[in-house]
Amino acid sequence: MKIWVGIDDTDSREGMCTTYLATIAMERIEERGDRIVGLPRLVRLNPTVPFKTRGNGAVSFLVETNDVSEVLEIVREVIEELAMLKDANTHPGAVFVSEDLAIKLSYFADKAMKDLVTIDEALFIIGKYFIPHLKFKKGRGLIGALAAIGAELNDFVLELLTYRYPERFGTQRICNLEDFFEVDYVFYPKIFDTVDWCNNVVVALPGTPCPVLYGLRGENLESLYEAMKMIRSEPIDKFRVFITNHGTDMHIIDEKDVKELKNYRSYRLTGVVATEPYDIIGGHVFFEIETRFGLVKCAAFEPTKQLRNVIRKLKRGDLLEVYGSMKKDTLNLEKLNIVKLAEIKLEYNPKCPKCGKRMESAGRGQGYRCRSCKTKSFEKEILNVKRDIEEGFYEVPPSARRHLTKPLVRLDTTTKKHIFR
Ligand SMILES: [Zn+2]
Known part of the structure; x- marks a missing residue:
């Protein structure tokens, strides 16, 4: 029989990564003689939830086995061994879902990517379908574990993750940084968001002490393997390719689907500039748009770098389509489309x-x-007055990109795209 294994919330700011933990679990399951079917999945959930682990990413994989309880025991052992259980904010969960049941979790998964879900909602589903599960501490990971299985990845991106030898965890990563720029030069746009040329940042390198050495993001398996060969680095212990919802905008709620805007959700909104952009200390830029929900404050924070130069040129009356997440009643811009510049x-x-x-x-x-x-x-x-910006799409640079945000290079549109690469 085939069962989906879902795991989440095993890491903390101090270390670990659920993809690594799942990779170890998959290895041990394979050693036992069971087969991992296809590629594992890495599913990012709502990036704005107030309580979350670093990237808010959960993992699932499909196992062909004749003994579910044995698979469950392996996962239990790996979580007990590797999860950051001592961290006050780490609450692992794992679920074991029969293949035919996965489709019933798609609504829940969609909600977990766009909205807020509670542990009780996860426990309700687990109870309703008698889903075998593992709950550590508060078990918040059960939410992501179910969502990683239920998520319908109609659109997806591949992520190749390389892992360090355990004795190197937490130490400075040794990589030839120029090789990442070379990878971008050779493989873009099949592989994207590897580096940020303008801001001179290697985006592929994590900023945390997790087991990941680097991650390459792309549309095509062969290119990812070839690119990995180009990067000179400390020795790689293991690597794994995940199917992900990175770069898909699956967190974005369209304005036509809601009656009101709420904090901790991400939206696509249309509106007309009502208050012209102004800077505050720290280099953050704000403006307001009039939408069907009333006035909405929008922000391009300092890390959005050159996007702020576009925002600063907006004028009253400009018609926009904005994408971003609501926090403190402010939409944090991920991208925007200047639909029509006002005539001044x-x-x-x-x-x-x-x-x-x-x-x-x-x-x-x-x-x-x-x-x-x-x-x-x-x-x-x-x-x-001649306007010194053009209509069309603009985005944050790769260094400020959220995992889930669809970069313009992936956006299927006839509208002009101003890509920040
Ligand atoms: Zn005269």
């Missing part, structure tokens, strides 16, 4: 047809006159 007109006194100088007012209701040539005019001159 300035009025001038007319020019004298004889001498070319600007005329002066001849008095209230009297039009304009040129003092030297005695010419007269009643028409003001109206000039369109």
